[in-house]
Amino acid sequence: MHLRISSAGSAIVVMLLLGTILLITSIGYNSSILAFIGLGLVFWGAILLYVRPKEYARKALLEAVLSPSLATLNQMIQDLAYKGDATYLPPKYFADPETSKIYVSKQESATLPGPEQIQNYENQPLARTSQGLLITPPGIQLAKLLEKSLGTSFIKTDLKNLQQKLPKLFIEDLEIAENLEIQEENDPTEKKEDTAASGTQMKNTTIHAKITKPLYGNMLKDVEDPSQLASSIAYPVCSAIAIAITKATGKPVRITDTKSSEDGNVIETTYEIIED
Amino acid sequence: MDFPLSFWDISLWLAITAIILLVTSELISPYYGKTNLIINRKRLRNVALTFSTLFLVTVGIRIATIIISP
Numbered sequence: 001m002h003l004r005i006s007s008a009g010s011a012i013v014v015m016l017l018l019g020t021i022l023l024i025t026s027i028g029y030n031s032s033i034l035a036f037i038g039l040g041l042v043f044w045g046a047i048l049l050y051v052r053p054k055e056y057a058r059k060a061l062l063e064a065v066l067s068p069s070l071a072t073l074n075q076m077i078q079d080l081a082y083k084g085d086a087t088y089l090p091p092k093y094f095a096d097p098e099t100s101k102i103y104v105s106k107q108e109s110a111t112l113p114g115p116e117q118i119q120n121y122e123n124q125p126l127a128r129t130s131q132g133l134l135i136t137p138p139g140i141q142l143a144k145l146l147e148k149s150l151g152t153s154f155i156k157t158d159l160k161n162l163q164q165k166l167p168k169l170f171i172e173d174l175e176i177a178e179n180l181e182i183q184e185e186n187d188p189t190e191k192k193e194d195t196a197a198s199g200t201q202m203k204n205t206t207i208h209a210k211i212t213k214p215l216y217g218n219m220l221k222d223v224e225d226p227s228q229l230a231s232s233i234a235y236p237v238c239s240a241i242a243i244a245i246t247k248a249t250g251k252p253v254r255i256t257d258t259k260s261s262e263d264g265n266v267i268e269t270t271y272e273i274i275e276d
Numbered sequence: 277m278d279f280p281l282s283f284w285d286i287s288l289w290l291a292i293t294a295i296i297l298l299v300t301s302e303l304i305s306p307y308y309g310k311t312n313l314i315i316n317r318k319r320l321r322n323v324a325l326t327f328s329t330l331f332l333v334t335v336g337i338r339i340a341t342i343i344i345s346p
Contacts, residue, residue, distance in 0.1 A: 032280040051315045
């Protein structure tokens with residue numbers, strides 16, 4: 001059996017042992033200097049042992065593992081030639097409210113299907129309906145991790161609460177990104193929805209998220225010619241935010257635009273909350 | 277064969293350690309963009325706060341001793 005001790009680990013062991021010896025010696029010699037040194041060594045050894053993270057992976061490794069799956073997703077979306085935006089469906093569309101799915105319609109301005117149509121495909125990771133495509137979002141597990149860190153489900157929060165809590169979760173708790181800004185923009189111009197039956201005018205809320213130095217920022221770096229639809233789905237961080245918004249508001253959320261800087265350090269995403 | 281540090285020595289040591297830990301904890305905060313340090317920041321902050329509290333307890337004991345003693 002091979003016993004592997006890292007240099008940091010061996011330094012901690014030396015500090016703890018030396019500190020303990022010095023503390024015992026200080027009692028024998030009644031020396032306060034030795035006691036201070038011993039106490040310091042034991043203390044800093046224990047601190048270093050305590051604050052070491054249990055497990056971590058390099059960012060490049062994470063991206064290398066996930067990148068081929070997203071390249072496949074991009075290719076698949078391009079081959080199917082679906083024209084609609086990626087719409088995240090709220091919990092009311094599913095029998096299990098913790099489920100989350102993206103709906104991509106065949107046509108650009110198609111309306112969303114009803115919950116009864118979606119529920120037939122709820123347990124399938126990928127499903128093609130007559131009018132569109134249902135995909136499990138890449139950020140679903142990240143969203144669950146965010147909920148776990150928050151200590152509550154996004155369903156029990158609201159948009160204002162989300163705007164306050166998400167940056168702390170992203171920056172401080174999970175260290176997913178260096179900065180996250182979420183701004184709500186109420187569209188001053190009222191948009192006409194294709195609700196031919198009612199002919200009513202609906203006002204959609206737009207949310208703009210700017211993520212600085214996120215994990216998985218370079219996901220589409222190796223993907224040749226990523227479509228706008230694929231880039232709006234591909235980033236797990238943007239996907240997790242969309243899931244959070246759709247759960248918090250209980251309304252479908254459409255990703256209308258995703259822009260990433262050349263180096264992948266800044267991602268800007270625009271979400272549109274679709275009023276029912 | 278007594279332990280050579282008195283209660284007030286420990287109090288001073290706690291104060292210095294708490295300051296170092298609090299300053300370190302603040303400086304490596306992800307809010308300042310220091311996300312490349314591989315340590316458990318939450319645990320470090322908890323230790324810093326614990327030591328600060330312990331120091332304040334020793335100060336409290338000191339004040340209580342002054343008030344109570346004739």
